[in-house]
Structures are given as C-alpha cells and as structure tokens.
Amino acid sequence: MRRDYLRPSRLFIASILAGTTGWSGHVLLLPVALAFPVLWSRARTRSGAALVSAGYFLAASRSLPQGVATFYASDLWPGLLLWLCASASFVAVHAVLWTKGLGVRPLHYLLAAALTALPPFGITGWAHPVTTAGVLFPGWGWWGLLATTAGLMGLVTRMWPAVAIALTGFWLWSAADWTDPNLPEGWQGVDLQMGSSLGRDASIQRHRDLIATVKDRAPRGVETVALPESALGIWTPTVERLWVKALQRTDISVVAGAVRVDAEGYDNVLIAVSAGGGRILYRERMPVPGSMWQPWRSLFGTSGRARAHFFANPVAAAGDRRIAPLICYEQLVVWPVLQSMLHDPDLIVAVGNGWWTKGTSIIAIQRASAVAWAKLFAKPLVLSFNT
Structure with missing residues (x-):
C-alpha cells in the first residue's frame, strides 16, 4: 500500500485550526477543541502524535510570545522561548502515551488527559479539551465532567464518528439556549x-x-x-x-x-x-x-x-x-x-x-x-x- 506522505501534514494543519478556533475567546467555540483527540488518534506514528499535539497547543497559546514581549518590553525571542518550553510537557505526555493498540488507546488518552490537568504537568495544562464540558453539558456539574471525559475517550476509538455526532448534538442544543452565568445578588x-x-x-x-x-x-x-x-x-x-x-x-x-x-x-x-x-x-x-x-x-x-x-x-x-x-x-x-x-x-x-x-x-x-x-x-x- 502506498504510504500517505501528506497525512502528517494534514493532521498538523487540522490541529492548528482546532487550537486556533477552539481557543479564540468565544465560549461557544470551545467544543472545536474536541477535534484534538480525534487527530491525535489518527496519527500513525509517535512522532506524528507529537506533531499533532504541538500544532494544537502552540496554536491555542499563540498569544503568549506577544504578551511576554509586551510585559518585559523586549523583543519576541523571550516569548518564543517560553512558548516552546510551555508546550514541552503537553507534547511529551501525549507523545509518550500515544499507542497503536486500539483496545488500550482510550485508557492511554484518559491518562494523558489526567496528567495534563493535574500538577506537575498540569501547571502548564492550558487549552485542555475537558473545559468544553461547560458548553456541552451546562448545569450537569460532575456528571457533565464525567460525560465529557467519556466522550473524549470515545473520540479516540473506531466509534469516533458516532461519538462526534452525539457531542455535536449536545453542543448545538446548548448553543440554541445559551445564556451567560448569572451575576450573584449583591x-x-x-x-x-x-x-x-x-x-x-x-x-x-x-x-x-x-x-x-x-x-x-x-x-x-x-x-x-x-x-x-x-x-x-x-x-x-x-x-x-x-x-x-x-x-x-x-x-x-x-x-x-x-x-x-x-x-x-x-x-x-x-x-x-x-x-x-x-x-x-x-x-x-x-x-x-x-x-x-x-x-x-x-x-x-x-x-x-x-x-x-x-x-x-x-x-x-x-x-x-x-x-x-x-x-x-x-x-x-x-x-x-x-x-x-x-x-x-x-x-x-x-x-x-x-x-x-x-x-x-x-x-x-x-x-x-x-x-x-x-x-x-x-x-x-x-x-x-x-x-
């Protein structure tokens, strides 16, 4: 079978789009970040998974170099260095835990999601896809967090199209009736x-x-x-x-x-x-x-x-x-x-x-x-x- 040399490039570009759109600052676009686990699972090699992870994280945190340059009144180099260093833990975790084994892949992704949510890796755990829980399942509390986690695991299996359709349905239902959180009385x-x-x-x-x-x-x-x-x-x-x-x-x-x-x-x-x-x-x-x-x-x-x-x-x-x-x-x-x-x-x-x-x-x-x-x-x- 002819090897698809363009596959890693396509996955990399798609991960950049997911990171850029999902983390654009519009709360109802957060679920676009759910494309990341799908792209991660579609990689055929560990290096491909690392490339997808880097594209997503660097795109999601793209404002960091400019912000650091402004804060320190310097050029972009310190910001670029910090940007790359901050991405290292996210990329490393997802690269190490990537696997070809379909049966264990959901558990591997669950472990990656947990590690990047909690210290020490979670110290730079920005752009975590689980944040989308509030848009998909508003008001569900811990059950909504559990449902989102289960959905993330489902997105790295062969059943991902069905899981994606179901999550999209919850997304559209929530968006149609969306209201911002209330300001507390007083x-x-x-x-x-x-x-x-x-x-x-x-x-x-x-x-x-x-x-x-x-x-x-x-x-x-x-x-x-x-x-x-x-x-x-x-x-x-x-x-x-x-x-x-x-x-x-x-x-x-x-x-x-x-x-x-x-x-x-x-x-x-x-x-x-x-x-x-x-x-x-x-x-x-x-x-x-x-x-x-x-x-x-x-x-x-x-x-x-x-x-x-x-x-x-x-x-x-x-x-x-x-x-x-x-x-x-x-x-x-x-x-x-x-x-x-x-x-x-x-x-x-x-x-x-x-x-x-x-x-x-x-x-x-x-x-x-x-x-x-x-x-x-x-x-x-x-x-x-x-x-």
Missing part, C-alpha cells in the same frame, strides 16, 4: 482600563481614584464590589487604614487583588476590606510560571519570587458567601477550579490584570474558560479585569 465586578500603572502606581491619589470608582459603580443593593488583580498594589497597614476610613458610613465591601511582600518573596492575594477592617481573603495557588513563580530561585538562595499555594484555600468566606477565587493564570488551567468545586462554593470570582495582553485574545480566553466552568457547575460568576 455583587458587582468592575473592569478597569488603567494599563500597566495598576498595581505600580502606589500614590494616595490612585487609591482615592479607585475608592471613587468603587462608590460610583456600586448601585443600590450592591454589597460587594470586586476589583482586578493587583488593584491595591502592595498591601500595607497604611493602605488598609486609607481604605477602611474611606468606606466608613457605607455598607460596601471590596474584594480586590494585591501583593503581600515579606523578606522571602511575595504572595499574590485577594483582599477583603470594608469599614470594619481588611484581611487577606485568598492566596494564589498557581502564579504565572516563569514570570512570577520561579521555584529555582530557592536553589540559589535568592528571594523575590511569588509563592504557589498549590492546594491551599480552595474556597474563601466573603461575608455570608463561600467563593471560589481564580486569579488570572488559574483561569487557564484545570485543577484550581475543580479543587474549588469539590467544596461546593456559592459563586466564582475571577479577576485578572491583563494590560500586557493588549492585541491578543488572552483575556477573552480567560473569560471564556471561567464562563464555561461557571456554566458547568451552575455557579454565579463575578468577573473583573484590568486592560
């Missing part, structure tokens, strides 16, 4: 457009401007206002006193991002502050690898890195509500939200500071991912981003 998320100055401008005037924004954006009936990641800058007793004093004679509570610094490094946190005082509500479980989380620094005895509280504080108490907090990067990976959902929170609060993503689809992808998870578990959602 909550308001505020988007800001302060660029790179947010979190860096520590002036009293900047805090007064934010306080005025909170009061302006809190209509009657709103008790809690969410501000983006890093909105309060470095959290100090002075900043706390300023905000507590400003919120006197109001019933408003503010949940906002900040940084808590000590001699060894810093925590990326959410602060809850009201007229009664301020406190750390949540410490980020997964800061951005490379730019924030740098575990290798400890090997050289240097400080300044962000700490990762991997499986700590999955939920936090804000007033009489239990919230699932997701700061920036945590919205792109699977395990933080699933860990939070194990505790059945009342709502999801997703914040980010994405000034460096201008001209890319990163914030749109973060929003789409958060919306998908909120829809899957039927949780109200509060969003707050700075651009």
Whole structure:
C-alpha cells in the first residue's frame, strides 16, 4: 500500500485550526477543541502524535510570545522561548502515551488527559479539551465532567464518528439556549482600563481614584464590589487604614487583588476590606510560571519570587458567601477550579490584570474558560479585569 506522505501534514494543519478556533475567546467555540483527540488518534506514528499535539497547543497559546514581549518590553525571542518550553510537557505526555493498540488507546488518552490537568504537568495544562464540558453539558456539574471525559475517550476509538455526532448534538442544543452565568445578588465586578500603572502606581491619589470608582459603580443593593488583580498594589497597614476610613458610613465591601511582600518573596492575594477592617481573603495557588513563580530561585538562595499555594484555600468566606477565587493564570488551567468545586462554593470570582495582553485574545480566553466552568457547575460568576 502506498504510504500517505501528506497525512502528517494534514493532521498538523487540522490541529492548528482546532487550537486556533477552539481557543479564540468565544465560549461557544470551545467544543472545536474536541477535534484534538480525534487527530491525535489518527496519527500513525509517535512522532506524528507529537506533531499533532504541538500544532494544537502552540496554536491555542499563540498569544503568549506577544504578551511576554509586551510585559518585559523586549523583543519576541523571550516569548518564543517560553512558548516552546510551555508546550514541552503537553507534547511529551501525549507523545509518550500515544499507542497503536486500539483496545488500550482510550485508557492511554484518559491518562494523558489526567496528567495534563493535574500538577506537575498540569501547571502548564492550558487549552485542555475537558473545559468544553461547560458548553456541552451546562448545569450537569460532575456528571457533565464525567460525560465529557467519556466522550473524549470515545473520540479516540473506531466509534469516533458516532461519538462526534452525539457531542455535536449536545453542543448545538446548548448553543440554541445559551445564556451567560448569572451575576450573584449583591455583587458587582468592575473592569478597569488603567494599563500597566495598576498595581505600580502606589500614590494616595490612585487609591482615592479607585475608592471613587468603587462608590460610583456600586448601585443600590450592591454589597460587594470586586476589583482586578493587583488593584491595591502592595498591601500595607497604611493602605488598609486609607481604605477602611474611606468606606466608613457605607455598607460596601471590596474584594480586590494585591501583593503581600515579606523578606522571602511575595504572595499574590485577594483582599477583603470594608469599614470594619481588611484581611487577606485568598492566596494564589498557581502564579504565572516563569514570570512570577520561579521555584529555582530557592536553589540559589535568592528571594523575590511569588509563592504557589498549590492546594491551599480552595474556597474563601466573603461575608455570608463561600467563593471560589481564580486569579488570572488559574483561569487557564484545570485543577484550581475543580479543587474549588469539590467544596461546593456559592459563586466564582475571577479577576485578572491583563494590560500586557493588549492585541491578543488572552483575556477573552480567560473569560471564556471561567464562563464555561461557571456554566458547568451552575455557579454565579463575578468577573473583573484590568486592560
């Protein structure tokens, strides 16, 4: 039989299209990512499976080089290097677990999906196809996650056309009746457009401007206002006193991002502050690898890195509500939200500071991912981003 030399190229191009379209930032297009397991299973060699995995992942994370270049005010080379390094774990897992054996292929794909969803490989487990569960099975919760996982396994078998037709039916049914998650009663998320100055401008005037924004954006009936990641800058007793004093004679509570610094490094946190005082509500479980989380620094005895509280504080108490907090990067990976959902929170609060993503689809992808998870578990959602 004549060997099909064009097959790897066709699969590679198709995987790029799947990654680009599925992770375009439009939540209803997420199920396009389900083409990946089909393409992975259609590869005839391990190298072909690696090529498919690389095409899908690199296309899904295509905005990373430009974002890194903007963040560091540099050329594209650092971003390109990080882009390639981040893809290594995803490609390696799917290449190693690819198999010709039809009988064991679904189990191999299940193991690959699990490994890329959980640490350590899940630390860079972006663009995970299981995120589509919220679009396919909104409101199904853990059963929807199980159904999606079963569908992913079915897509790598000979029965994949029938499985694909069934999943497409659920997709179209969901899209026809789609509504965004509800905003929880008494909550308001505020988007800001302060660029790179947010979190860096520590002036009293900047805090007064934010306080005025909170009061302006809190209509009657709103008790809690969410501000983006890093909105309060470095959290100090002075900043706390300023905000507590400003919120006197109001019933408003503010949940906002900040940084808590000590001699060894810093925590990326959410602060809850009201007229009664301020406190750390949540410490980020997964800061951005490379730019924030740098575990290798400890090997050289240097400080300044962000700490990762991997499986700590999955939920936090804000007033009489239990919230699932997701700061920036945590919205792109699977395990933080699933860990939070194990505790059945009342709502999801997703914040980010994405000034460096201008001209890319990163914030749109973060929003789409958060919306998908909120829809899957039927949780109200509060969003707050700075651009």
